[in-house]
Amino acid sequence: MIGRLTSRRAILITLVCIISVFSVALFITINVSPWFISHPGSLQVSRNGINSDYRRLLAYLELPGNRLVLERMPLTVAARGHFADVKRYLLLNELVMVVSTSAACILLQKEKRRQQLWQLLSPLTWGMSILAVILTMMLVNFPSLFITSHYWLFAKMDWVLNPRVDPIILLMPLSFFTKLFIVWVSLVFFFLAVLWGYLHFATGLTKFRL
Numbered sequence: 001m002i003g004r005l006t007s008r009r010a011i012l013i014t015l016v017c018i019i020s021v022f023s024v025a026l027f028i029t030i031n032v033s034p035w036f037i038s039h040p041g042s043l044q045v046s047r048n049g050i051n052s053d054y055r056r057l058l059a060y061l062e063l064p065g066n067r068l069v070l071e072r073m074p075l076t077v078a079a080r081g082h083f084a085d086v087k088r089y090l091l092l093n094e095l096v097m098v099v100s101t102s103a104a105c106i107l108l109q110k111e112k113r114r115q116q117l118w119q120l121l122s123p124l125t126w127g128m129s130i131l132a133v134i135l136t137m138m139l140v141n142f143p144s145l146f147i148t149s150h151y152w153l154f155a156k157m158d159w160v161l162n163p164r165v166d167p168i169i170l171l172m173p174l175s176f177f178t179k180l181f182i183v184w185v186s187l188v189f190f191f192l193a194v195l196w197g198y199l200h201f202a203t204g205l206t207k208f209r210l
Contacts, residue, residue: 007119013107014123017195020104023097025187029180030062030090036179037171045072054171061087062094070168078158079166085154118203121196128192135185142178
């Protein structure tokens with residue numbers, strides 16, 4: 001009975017850690033996204049102007065209570081509605097990031113004091129293996145997954161922006177989102193690898209002390 005409860009506890013803590021990693025990786029990815037935006041020649045806006053407006057968009061998406069005001073590119077009502085929906089998802093991610101990361105740190109410290117960190121190694125290893133398969137399949141099918149996810153996440157079709165009236169969409173072609181997905185996946189596995197290494201180190205240190 002104790003073994004079962006401990007196993008469930010280890011799985012739960014591992015899931016909390018993975019959720020934390022997902023949300024932190026997404027937060028970082030969003031904030032490095034200015035490095036990947038396109039600067040189309042057809043858009044009669046300077047590179048500095050494009051970068052400035054994109055940063056304004058990010059500030060709107062990531063800060064509560066902010067108004068979306070771009071200086072050089074117009075926005076239709078549909079575009080504003082879509083970005084408002086995106087904002088809600090990103091603010092939710094920030095909330096999840098704060099809660100899950102705090103919980104993960106507290107739980108890991110508690111398991112460290114109990115000298116039970118070793119129990120997290122198996123579920124974390126399995127989790128990383130499963131994620132490797134799933135995320136690789138998602139990357140291979142990313143174009144169709146990207147479109148399908150928009151149907152799932154957004155009730156209205158205002159995410160289908162017309163570049164003639166909403167030129168900001170020209171900054172974010174499919175290749176832009178593909179690169180961001182690769183960045184996010186890379187960060188996820190980097191942080192999971194760091195966690196895996198920490199667990200191995202802490203477990204080995206505990207055994208050495210014993």
